[in-house]
Each structure stands twice: as C-alpha cells, then as structure tokens.
Amino acid sequence: xxxxxxDGAADMPAxxxxxxxxxxxxxxxxxxxxxxxxxxxLDNEGxxxxxxxxxxxxxxxxxxxxxxxxxxxRIAQAGDTILSLHVTAKLSGTFExxxxxxxxxxxxxxxxxxxxxxxxxxxxxxxxEARLLERAGAGLDRVLERLNEMRRNIRIILTLDTLExxxxxxxxxxxxAALASVLNVKPIAVLQDGVLHMVxxxxxxxxxxERVLAMVKEQVGDRAVHMAVVHARDPQAxxxxxxxxxxxxxxxxxxxxxLSISVAANLGPGTVGLVVYPAD
Numbered sequence: 001x002x003x004x005x006x007d008g009a010a011d012m013p014a015x016x017x018x019x020x021x022x023x024x025x026x027x028x029x030x031x032x033x034x035x036x037x038x039x040x041x042l043d044n045e046g047x048x049x050x051x052x053x054x055x056x057x058x059x060x061x062x063x064x065x066x067x068x069x070x071x072x073x074r075i076a077q078a079g080d081t082i083l084s085l086h087v088t089a090k091l092s093g094t095f096e097x098x099x100x101x102x103x104x105x106x107x108x109x110x111x112x113x114x115x116x117x118x119x120x121x122x123x124x125x126x127x128x129e130a131r132l133l134e135r136a137g138a139g140l141d142r143v144l145e146r147l148n149e150m151r152r153n154i155r156i157i158l159t160l161d162t163l164e165x166x167x168x169x170x171x172x173x174x175x176x177a178a179l180a181s182v183l184n185v186k187p188i189a190v191l192q193d194g195v196l197h198m199v200x201x202x203x204x205x206x207x208x209x210e211r212v213l214a215m216v217k218e219q220v221g222d223r224a225v226h227m228a229v230v231h232a233r234d235p236q237a238x239x240x241x242x243x244x245x246x247x248x249x250x251x252x253x254x255x256x257x258x259l260s261i262s263v264a265a266n267l268g269p270g271t272v273g274l275v276v277y278p279a280d
Contacts, residue, residue, distance in 0.1 A: 161270025
C-alpha cells in the first residue's frame with residue numbers, strides 16, 4: 001500500500017488530509033522551556049496568541065529522525081511503500097531527517113523521501129497529485145516523474161504585511177526591519193531554487209498585492225493553472241485576493257488556505273500570496 005507523508009510546512013484545505021489519505025508529521029515549536037507539536041497541542045491561533053502575549057517568536061525545528069521513525073511505524077505496515085514529501089531542503093532539515101529514518105527502516109518499509117523544492121500549498125498540492133495518480137492506477141515511477149515536473153514549475157510569490165516577525169525571529173536585521181516599518185515598506189518574497197528571496201519592496205499594502213498579481217501573470221499568462229491563495233491570520237485579505245485572481249487568470253482550480261506555523265513564524269500575520277503551477 002502507498003502511504004503519503006508530508007510535514008507541517010504543507011498547506012492544504014482542512015478536508016484534504018482525510019480525502020486523499022495524507023499523513024502529516026508535525027514540526028516542533030519551542031516557546032522558552034516548552035515544546036509543542038504543531039496542530040497536536042498548539043494550533044495556528046494558539047501560536048499567534050502566544051506571540052502576542054510574549055512578544056517573542058518561537059523557534060521551530062524539524063522532526064528528528066527518531067520522530068520520523070516512530071511516525072512511519074505508527075501509520076504504516078511492514079511492506080508498505082511510504083512516499084515522504086517534504087519542504088525544500090534548502091530551508092529546513094526535515095528532508096534529511098526523513099532520509100535518516102528511511103535508512104534505519106530499510107527492509108521494513110520502502111521509504112522514498114522526496115524534496116519538494118518548495119513548501120506551503122505547493123507541497124500540499126504535490127501530495128494530492130500523488131494520491132490522485134495512484135488512485136488512477138499510475139505506478140510509482142510515473143508518480144515521481146509528475147512530482148519532478150511540478151517541482152520545476154511551481155511558483156510561490158508572497159507579500160509581507162509586517163517585518164516585526166522577521167525582526168523577532170532574527171531573519172532580518174533590527175535596523176532594516178525598523179527602517180522598513182517607518183517607511184511602510186511591504187516586501188515581496190519569491191521562492192527561487194528552493195530558497196525564499198526578498199525581491200522587491202513596495203510602499204503600500206495594496207500596491208504590493210497588485211505587484212504579486214502582476215508578477216504571477218507575467219509568468220503564467222493565459223495558461224490554465226492550478227492556484228492557491230494563501231494567507232497568515234488574515235482571511236479577509238485572502239478572500240479579497242481570491243476574488244481578484246478569479247477575474248485575472250485561467251483557473252483550472254483555485255483554493256484558499258492558511259499558511260502553516262513554520263512559514264508564519266518567519267513572515268508574520270497579514271502575509272498573503274499565490275502558489276501556482278500549470279494545469280497541463
């Protein structure tokens with residue numbers, strides 16, 4: 001049997017895990033001396049509440065090889081194939097933990113770790129695509145071929161509403177973040193070659209959203225696309241962006257989903273953006 005596993009950096013609608021039998025190994029979230037498991041004993045809103053109360057952004061860490069081993073043994077039976085798709089290895093050690101656990105379990109399970117080269121809804125969409133292909137009778141080689149196609153073509157473009165989380169998490173120098181805040185700069189981040197790059201700074205929130213739309217349009221044109229609108233603790237902005245894309249793009253499908261804690265911990269609430277790949 002094919003088991004599909006991903007990690008807490010994958011974003012997807014709430015019903016996808018059950019509908020497509022996707023197992024999610026949670027990330028570790030460290031608040032001082034306390035450690036929580038994402039969506040096991042700390043959900044997204046609880047995470048934001050703790051940040052609001054403490055004025056500190058927690059550290060997040062990938063599941064350890066031991067956590068992966070326990071997880072695989074819990075969700076699979078001897079002889080199963082486990083396709084384990086994970087957030088880009090250039091931003092997290094999750095993939096390497098999966099590789100280490102796969103080596104340890106060799107002979108019991110056929111574990112195939114896969115570096116998605118992305119994260120967020122791109123990773124969620126990969127998991128669903130793998131399951132749909134498997135249900136349609138595709139072999140593992142075809143599934144991996146399709147995942148490689150998706151990895152080459154997925155585009156992720158986001159705009160941040162605040163640099164406060166980036167400042168608190170240490171990803172942006174304090175002076176740079178403070179200066180950007182004074183000037184009301186809204187950075188635009190693009191995933192390129194598995195790494196998130198700040199590529200532009202726009203003066204207003206609305207202008208930043210318009211720029212995100214324009215950048216995606218430049219890349220996909222009138223091609224039919226799968227698209228996800230993603231947001232961090234800002235469903236209103238997400239819904240507004242959703243309405244905009246419906247009038248601008250040739251949508252094979254579009255979904256709306258929250259950004260995971262592992263992404264929001266560095267980018268902050270109010271972040272919105274688009275994840276897109278061609279439907280053909």
